[in-house]
Amino acid sequence: MEKQLVFVKENEVVTDSVTIAEMFDKQHKDVLRDVRTQMEYAGGEFSQRNFALSNYEVRGKQYxxxxxxxxxxxxxxxxxxxxxxxxxxxxxxxxxxRMKEYIQSQERPKAMSDKESLLASMKLTIQLNEDVDGMKEDIKQLRDDIDKKITLDYSQQQAMRNAVNKRVHKLWNEDMVDKSIYENTRRLYSALWKNLKDAYRVNAYPNILQKDFEEAMSFIEGWRPIFNGIKTA
Structure with missing residues (x-):
């Protein structure tokens, strides 16, 4: 059975910190900390209207x-x-x-005429469409902002290191590089890492953005040394 995310309590649609912790895969104590921090920032009036302290039971104990x-x-x-x-x-x-709409439907007068019902339905549909359009735009903006900030995760960094190792060994072992310039693989590694960082304007490869990961992997797979006499660290 799918977990109920929101519910009605004292005629108010709410969720709770336990549900948030479960759904966002967080420790409940960390969500409680976030709640208390935001209550302090928001001030008493907002907090009293929108946060309510309660309890839940686990194995006979109250939390x-x-x-x-x-x-x-x-x-x-x-x-x-x-x-x-x-x-x-x-x-x-x-x-x-959905829950707010359900409550509104329960509160609608039983004697409402067909005309009034139709008008109410039309108004609700228009409002929902406007809300959905606004929500879609907010989500798109949020995703764009996220894509501009999230850098490579550990598995992507490992995959990139493996790709660099594979490319360097291929160039070196198949004599695809001028060995009078690149005297050893260390110089070749240095050249490839430098070109990669320059291409994505970062000071270290883990700072490459996740959205550029596939493109960066293609860059590595097709890379050929282009600078003569590159300085090594």
């Missing part, structure tokens, strides 16, 4: 948690910006919206 409105949820997870986290945010946003 603290926080219930969060959609506004509080957005504030807490704003900095969770891995690609997986963005997809999880979208699921929460959709669930908040």
């Amino acid at each position: 603290p948690k926080y219930d969060l409105t959609e506004e509080a949820f957005t504030l807490i997870v704003f900095s969770y910006n891995t690609k997986e986290a963005v997809q999880t945010k979208i699921r929460f946003i959709q669930e908040f919206k």
